[in-house]
Every structure is written in structure tokens, then in C-alpha cells.
Amino acid sequence: MPRNPLPRGKIVPRYPARRKRRFTxxxxxxxxxxxxxxxxxxxxxxxxxxxxxxxxxxxxxxxxxxxxxxxxxxxxxxxxxxxxxxxxxxxxxxxxxxxxxxxxxxxxxxxxxxxxxxxxxxxxxxxxxxxxxxxxxxxxxxxxxxxxxxxxxxxxxxxxxxxxxxxxxxxxxxxxxxxxxxxxxxxxxxxxxxxxxxxxxxxxxxxxxxxxxxxxxxxxxxxxxxxxxxxxxxxxxxxxxxxxxxxxxxxxxxxxxxxxxxxxxxxxxxxxxxxxxxxxxxxxxxxxxxxxxxxxVLTNSYDHIWPWVYNMTKAPFDDVKVREALNWAINRQALVDNILKGTAEPALGYVPHANAAYEPADDVYGYDPAKAKRLLAEAGYPNGFTMTLSYPTSGSGNMVPTPMNTALQTDLAAVGVKVELKPIEWAAMLNDYFVGKIPDNADALNISLSYQQEGFWRSWFGTDSGINAGKYSNPQVDDLFARARTVGDDKARANLYSQAAQILGKDSPWLVVVNDRNPxxxxxxxxxxxxxxxxxxxxxxxxxx
CATH class of the missing domain: 3.40.190.10 (Periplasmic binding protein-like II)
Structure with a gap:
């Protein structure tokens, strides 16, 4: 007889466990x-x-x-x-x-x-x-x-x-x-x-x-x-x-x-x-x-992204102009060159280059502090604001999170955004993240994520996903994810994810930073x-x- 298991298993993290620190x-x-x-x-x-x-x-x-x-x-x-x-x-x-x-x-x-x-x-x-x-x-x-x-x-x-x-x-x-x-x-x-x-x-x-x-x-x-x-x-x-x-x-x-x-x-x-x-x-x-x-020393692009997930239930991150502004305020290339020594590449959008859905049109951000300041002023924050970031001190795919987040803290301070860094142990962060919470109700969290399994698109951004910690919601994106489950052709399905990524680029639910190169x-x-x-x-x- 057919088994009818009706599984509702808890999703757990699947990312390679890595701990990196600069050392003396x-x-x-x-x-x-x-x-x-x-x-x-x-x-x-x-x-x-x-x-x-x-x-x-x-x-x-x-x-x-x-x-x-x-x-x-x-x-x-x-x-x-x-x-x-x-x-x-x-x-x-x-x-x-x-x-x-x-x-x-x-x-x-x-x-x-x-x-x-x-x-x-x-x-x-x-x-x-x-x-x-x-x-x-x-x-x-x-x-x-x-x-x-x-x-x-x-x-x-x-x-x-x-x-x-x-x-x-x-x-x-x-x-x-x-x-x-x-x-x-x-x-x-x-x-x-x-x-x-x-x-x-x-x-x-x-x-x-x-x-x-x-x-x-x-x-x-x-x-x-x-x-x-x-x-x-x-x-x-x-x-x-x-x-x-x-x-x-x-x-x-x-x-x-x-x-x-x-x-x-x-x-x-x-x-x-x-x-x-x-x-x-x-x-x-x-x-x-x-x-x-x-x-x-071996590296290669792979399906990895290292973002800050904004808490969109809290001001000022309920304003798309603020979310986009931060994406123009950070110098990703300097981070790759000076901190990561070429072991990662700048992430200019929501699709890693080693994902089948990637298209050049998915790269929507760059480094333009003047534009960041203009967007912040339009959103009503000409002098910036103060925010908190929860970030793991080590862990799966997180590279060297403390020096990386310190560098981002400096970039954002230059446009008036003061970031309080709140370190947390990796396992403790995941306990919150995988039930859809941002630790300490911070304004954002830094985490290593992937789309290697296609279902992760919906997990990270779907309105009804239990682990959508930032609480992003867009019916157009939800519809694209639902359509993807019905399309058997791989290329056609990848095109749907690319369309979703371009909408994400306009909505800016994350501060996208780098893609690891798996050294x-x-x-x-x-x-x-x-x-x-x-x-x-x-x-x-x-x-x-």
C-alpha cells in the first residue's frame, strides 16, 4: 500500500560548517x-x-x-x-x-x-x-x-x-x-x-x-x-x-x-x-x-550568498528607499580585496553567478555613497539613523564575519548610519532563524545562505514561509515561486527565478554583500x-x- 506520511519536518540548516578568523x-x-x-x-x-x-x-x-x-x-x-x-x-x-x-x-x-x-x-x-x-x-x-x-x-x-x-x-x-x-x-x-x-x-x-x-x-x-x-x-x-x-x-x-x-x-x-x-x-x-x-589554493564560484536580512517589520526598514540606500553605501570590492583576499566576489544582486538563474540583469547594485545619502534624505533620514545587527562569530559559510561586518560598519557610518554589532553564537542564531526570528529583535541579521536546492527561494522570500525571518512579502514573487513548481523545463524555471530576483532587486529585502568562492x-x-x-x-x- 502507498505510504501517506504527511511529513511536516522542521527545516534545518545545510550549509558547510566553516570557522575563519584572522590570526597573529x-x-x-x-x-x-x-x-x-x-x-x-x-x-x-x-x-x-x-x-x-x-x-x-x-x-x-x-x-x-x-x-x-x-x-x-x-x-x-x-x-x-x-x-x-x-x-x-x-x-x-x-x-x-x-x-x-x-x-x-x-x-x-x-x-x-x-x-x-x-x-x-x-x-x-x-x-x-x-x-x-x-x-x-x-x-x-x-x-x-x-x-x-x-x-x-x-x-x-x-x-x-x-x-x-x-x-x-x-x-x-x-x-x-x-x-x-x-x-x-x-x-x-x-x-x-x-x-x-x-x-x-x-x-x-x-x-x-x-x-x-x-x-x-x-x-x-x-x-x-x-x-x-x-x-x-x-x-x-x-x-x-x-x-x-x-x-x-x-x-x-x-x-x-x-x-x-x-x-x-x-x-x-x-x-x-x-x-x-x-x-x-x-x-x-x-x-x-x-x-x-x-x-x-583552489577556489570556484558556487551557489552562496552572504547578506544582511533586514527586519522589515521595524522602521526604518519598512521603507524601500532605506533598504536600497544601504545597498549603494558599501564597497564590496574593497571588502573582497582587503579582507577576503580574493576568496569571494562582490554580490550585486540576489542571484549568485553560479546559480542557473543568473542573468546580468540580476546585478542591480553598485558602490555610490552619494546615491545612498540621497535616498536616505528622500526617506526622511538626511542625518542617518542608528541600527543593530545580529551576526554569527563563526559558522557555516560565514567566512570571517567580524572583520567583514566591521568594514561594513565603517562604510555605513560614512553615510550617517551607525551600526551596533551584536555577536551571537552560530547555533543560537540558527535556533532563532529557522523558526523565523531575528535574534534579539535586531534591525537585521547577517547569515550565510544558498539556493542550491530550489525550494530555498521560497524559504527565504515566500510570504507563507516559516523561516522568512525578515518578513518580506510580495504577491508577484510568491506567484513566480508557485509557477516554478509547475514548470518541468530547467531553463524556463530558471527564468522565473531570475524574474523574481529582479523584483527583489527593486524591493531590496536584504543588504547583499558577497558570494563566497569556497576556498x-x-x-x-x-x-x-x-x-x-x-x-x-x-x-x-x-x-x-
């Missing part, structure tokens, strides 16, 4: 001392790892929970290095090219097709695939996993997983097995981009989950992915080994070790000392010296990695040596 020579020396002391207890290299082994210094403070979708508890970094390595979804992003925005391609589903009104999708499953424990991948395994995510009447339902699934599963009405290698998923309404939203819905071995239980499976995960779980020491490391029987071919690298190193100073020191051979998010000030020392640094011994235009990364085609 003293900080670097302390970090090196810390690494030397930790090596006495067994570092990545001293433990005998070597040869064809990739050792990644993550920004996360711990290894993510290893159970399928729960890996996103450490943001998109958790999905990048755990979810996408241990598991597969029905679909996935093509991460093999650096010069193209990744498209959705088959993964555990070989193909899919919707009905005429895009409310029912049939997925043909890939034959001959087995989980790491030998359990066959088939429709029964798919239904078991969907029950864990969605079916509140099933004994296999897992509430925490349901909540973590968030946007990717909200809107699925029912699903059922057609035959051993075919399933059908029905939705509450048209859902043209369902295959994209399913890319982060991962599948675990029913045999292992039943044997270990939810908590046990989180410590001994079993998927179908390119790497198999080997060992875990919480707070220190996770080891994965190549899956010799991976359906798409054995990975070229033999072993992947994840090391949580949240402090950027310590991450860079670990790279320089050879303790790791890959780090996420180098401190921008270190980029020139890392390049000169022969390390591979990471690899040792010279790492070969064959492609830096995609994505939050995610394909580790299967690289080697070390």
Missing part, C-alpha cells in the same frame, strides 16, 4: 605547539597513515553524526565529507566539471519520469547494487529508508531524521513499491524539481539499521557509497576506506581520514606540518604565503581533484602520492 604570529605558534602535543597521542601521520591516503582538516568542531541525513548536523560540510561518501541518494550532483554549474544525474535511480502534472514520479532503481554489508539495494530497501524519513505510523520512523530531512522531504504525500526495482513517489502538488531536492536524501542498509538500532547505526554506518566506514574517535578522527565493490568503480584513493580542526590557525599549521594534506577554508591572510610555498588548500601530493561549482566535492577521482 602568536596564535600560529600556539597552534603549532598544540599540534606537537597532540601528536604525542597519535596524529594522522604518526599513526602510520600514508601512501594513497587523503587527510582532510575540516572546519567542524566534531565528526558529524554518521546516520544518512543526520550528517548535515555539521552543515553542508557534513554532507560533503560524510553523507556523499558513505551513502548514495536516488540522484546526485555531477561534480566532475569545474566550468559548469552541476546538474542532477542518476545515482541509485537509473532514471525517473513524472506524470503530466508533476505530482507523481516513477523512479527506476539501479540493479546489481549492494550495501557495504552485502544487503541488496532494491525497492524494499528504498521503502524502508523512506519510512524512516517520513512514515510516522511505521515502527521504523525516526523523528530526528525526519526533522533533519527538512526541505528535501516536505511535500511528499505518499510512496510505494511497483516492483523490485521501481518505486513511485507522490507529492502534495506539482514539484518540478523533486529530483534535485532528493539528492541529499541518503539510503542506509536496512539490515544494519535493524541490527544496530538508530543509535548504534550512527556509530557503525553502512551505505552503498564510494567509501566504507572503518573507525571513529569522536572529536578526533573518522577513517573511511575505498569501497572495492562500488557500483561506479573503486575510488582511486585508498583511504580518507576526516580530522575536525575548527580553528583556522590550527588547520593551516596542520597542513604546513604535513599532518593533513587538505584543509577547508584557509584564513584569507594566509593565502599568498600558502601559494608561494607550493600548496594548491580550500591541498598539498602538492594530492592529484586529480576537480573543484566544482558546488558545496560538494567528488573524492573518488583523486589520488595521493
Amino acid at each position: 604570529l602568536l596564535g600560529a605558534l600556539l597552534a603549532v605547539l598544540s599540534l606537537v602535543l597532540s601528536a604525542c597521542g597519535g596524529s594522522a601521520t604518526s599513526a602510520g597513515d600514508g601512501g594513497n591516503t587523503l587527510i582532510i582538516g575540516m572546519t567542524a568542531s566534531d565528526i558529524p553524526v554518521l546516520d544518512t541525513g543526520l550528517a548535515q548536523g555539521q552543515g553542508y560540510e557534513g554532507l560533503r565529507f560524510v553523507g556523499n561518501q558513505l551513502y548514495d541518494g536516488l540522484t546526485k550532483f555531477d561534480l566532475t566539471k569545474s566550468d559548469q554549474i552541476p546538474k542532477i544525474i542518476p545515482d541509485l535511480a537509473e532514471s525517473w519520469a513524472p506524470n503530466a502534472d508533476l505530482t507523481s514520479w516513477t523512479f527506476k532503481l539501479r540493479p546489481g547494487v549492494t550495501f557495504h554489508d552485502g544487503t541488496p539495494w532494491n525497492a524494499d530497501a528504498a521503502i524502508f529508508n523512506l519510512d524512516r524519513y517520513l512514515n510516522k505510523t511505521s515502527p521504523d520512523f525516526y523523528q530526528e531524521l525526519n526533522a533533519q530531512g527538512g526541505l528535501s522531504i516536505a511535500g511528499i504525500k505518499a510512496y510505494h513499491k511497483i516492483d523490485d526495482l521501481t518505486i513511485q513517489i507522490d507529492t502534495n502538488g506539482p514539484w518540478a524539481y523533486l529530483p534535485s531536492d532528493l539528492a541529499t536524501v541518503y539510503f542506509g542498509s536496512p539490515t544494519a539499521i535493524k541490527a544496530e538500532g538508530n543509535q548504534g547505526f550512527a556509530e557503525k554506518p553502512v551505505g552503498t557509497g564510494p567509501f566504507k566506514f572503518d573507525s571513529l574517535v569522536r572529536g578526533q578522527r573518522m577513517v573511511m576506506v575505498a569501497n572495492d565493490k562500488y557500483w561506479a568503480g573503486r575510488p582511486k584513493v585508498d583511504k580518507v581520514i576526516l580530522r575536525p580542526i575548527p580553528d583556522p590557525t590550527a588547520r593551516t599549521a596542520a597542513l604546513r606540518s604535513g599532518e593533513v594534506n587538505w584543509i577547508e577554508v584557509p584564513p584569507p591572510d594566509d593565502v599568498p604565503s600558502l601559494k608561494s610555498q607550493g600548496f594548491q 580550500r588548500v591541498l598539498a602538492p601530493s594530492v592529484h586529480g581533484f576537480v573543484q566544482p561549482q558546488s558545496w560538494f566535492a567528488d573524492l573518488t577521482q583523486l589520488s595521493v602520492g
Whole structure:
């Protein structure tokens, strides 16, 4: 019988966990001392790892929970290095090219097709695939996993997983097995981009989950992915080994070790000392010296935006002229050059350049302090005003928020707007943001966001969205988002988002600042990695040596 789960899972953040701070020579020396002391207890290299082994210094403070979708508890970094390595979804992003925005391609589903009104999708499953424990991948395994995510009447339902699934599963009405290698998923309404939203819905071995239980499976995960779980020491490391029987071919690298190193100073020191051979998010000030020392410093555009979300329920941000004025008052290029050292690019509108919806017409802002002052005067604030900004001190995709917001504070002061910066811990901010609140009822909040899953457009700007923290509302924009769910052609749907972005440019619900370029640094011994235009990364085609 079809499952009718009626999921209403809480949407949770999915952004790569990154912590960046500018650091001093003293900080670097302390970090090196810390690494030397930790090596006495067994570092990545001293433990005998070597040869064809990739050792990644993550920004996360711990290894993510290893159970399928729960890996996103450490943001998109958790999905990048755990979810996408241990598991597969029905679909996935093509991460093999650096010069193209990744498209959705088959993964555990070989193909899919919707009905005429895009409310029912049939997925043909890939034959001959087995989980790491030998359990066959088939429709029964798919239904078991969907029950864990969605079916509140099933004994296999897992509430925490349901909540973590968030946007990717909200809107699925029912699903059922057609035959051993075919399933059908029905939705509450048209859902043209369902295959994209399913890319982060991962599948675990029913045999292992039943044997270990939810908590046990989180410590001994079993998927179908390119790497198999080997060992875990919480707070220190996770080891994965190549899956010799991976359906798409054995990975070229033999072993992947994840090391949580949240402090950027310590991450860079670990790279320089050879303790790791890959780090996420180098401190921008270190980029020139890392390049000169022969390390591979990689960047690429991806679907990321770093805005201030205005609280439009409060004056003066209920006035569009004020909101637009601030967008003309900030020097984005100077921020990119002087603070971020080229690891980001100016955001002149609401669509990142690495989003399929981007068109040059979407870039609507620039740097013109005189225009900013004129708009403020027209709005009745010739002498400016005072405002508060809630911002995270670190966290997923937030780059270096304190120096960045301090620079913006200086720019805005030049046009008469005095900004009181109110730092808050990242997790605490998200607790408020994802129930639609701005911490401390501030006038604006700074946060890292994305449109990688198309449903995020409506999440950030839809009138009826529970996480539209700024309380922006425009019926024209709502209509474009509703129409997008009914349009099967990707280019036509992207055009609708571009139209929405141009309306957003006129309404100015955010102060748009920069788009991150996803910097990471690899040792010279790492070969064959492609830096995609994505939050995610394909580790299967690289080697070390």
C-alpha cells in the first residue's frame, strides 16, 4: 500500500560548517605547539597513515553524526565529507566539471519520469547494487529508508531524521513499491524539481539499521557509497576506506581520514606540518604565503550568498528607499580585496553567478555613497539613523564575519548610519532563524545562505514561509515561486527565478554583500581533484602520492 506520511519536518540548516578568523604570529605558534602535543597521542601521520591516503582538516568542531541525513548536523560540510561518501541518494550532483554549474544525474535511480502534472514520479532503481554489508539495494530497501524519513505510523520512523530531512522531504504525500526495482513517489502538488531536492536524501542498509538500532547505526554506518566506514574517535578522527565493490568503480584513493580542526590557525599549521594534506577554508591572510610555498589554493564560484536580512517589520526598514540606500553605501570590492583576499566576489544582486538563474540583469547594485545619502534624505533620514545587527562569530559559510561586518560598519557610518554589532553564537542564531526570528529583535541579521536546492527561494522570500525571518512579502514573487513548481523545463524555471530576483532587486529585502568562492588548500601530493561549482566535492577521482 502507498505510504501517506504527511511529513511536516522542521527545516534545518545545510550549509558547510566553516570557522575563519584572522590570526597573529602568536596564535600560529600556539597552534603549532598544540599540534606537537597532540601528536604525542597519535596524529594522522604518526599513526602510520600514508601512501594513497587523503587527510582532510575540516572546519567542524566534531565528526558529524554518521546516520544518512543526520550528517548535515555539521552543515553542508557534513554532507560533503560524510553523507556523499558513505551513502548514495536516488540522484546526485555531477561534480566532475569545474566550468559548469552541476546538474542532477542518476545515482541509485537509473532514471525517473513524472506524470503530466508533476505530482507523481516513477523512479527506476539501479540493479546489481549492494550495501557495504552485502544487503541488496532494491525497492524494499528504498521503502524502508523512506519510512524512516517520513512514515510516522511505521515502527521504523525516526523523528530526528525526519526533522533533519527538512526541505528535501516536505511535500511528499505518499510512496510505494511497483516492483523490485521501481518505486513511485507522490507529492502534495506539482514539484518540478523533486529530483534535485532528493539528492541529499541518503539510503542506509536496512539490515544494519535493524541490527544496530538508530543509535548504534550512527556509530557503525553502512551505505552503498564510494567509501566504507572503518573507525571513529569522536572529536578526533573518522577513517573511511575505498569501497572495492562500488557500483561506479573503486575510488582511486585508498583511504580518507576526516580530522575536525575548527580553528583556522590550527588547520593551516596542520597542513604546513604535513599532518593533513587538505584543509577547508584557509584564513584569507594566509593565502599568498600558502601559494608561494607550493600548496594548491583552489577556489570556484558556487551557489552562496552572504547578506544582511533586514527586519522589515521595524522602521526604518519598512521603507524601500532605506533598504536600497544601504545597498549603494558599501564597497564590496574593497571588502573582497582587503579582507577576503580574493576568496569571494562582490554580490550585486540576489542571484549568485553560479546559480542557473543568473542573468546580468540580476546585478542591480553598485558602490555610490552619494546615491545612498540621497535616498536616505528622500526617506526622511538626511542625518542617518542608528541600527543593530545580529551576526554569527563563526559558522557555516560565514567566512570571517567580524572583520567583514566591521568594514561594513565603517562604510555605513560614512553615510550617517551607525551600526551596533551584536555577536551571537552560530547555533543560537540558527535556533532563532529557522523558526523565523531575528535574534534579539535586531534591525537585521547577517547569515550565510544558498539556493542550491530550489525550494530555498521560497524559504527565504515566500510570504507563507516559516523561516522568512525578515518578513518580506510580495504577491508577484510568491506567484513566480508557485509557477516554478509547475514548470518541468530547467531553463524556463530558471527564468522565473531570475524574474523574481529582479523584483527583489527593486524591493531590496536584504543588504547583499558577497558570494563566497569556497576556498580550500591541498598539498602538492594530492592529484586529480576537480573543484566544482558546488558545496560538494567528488573524492573518488583523486589520488595521493
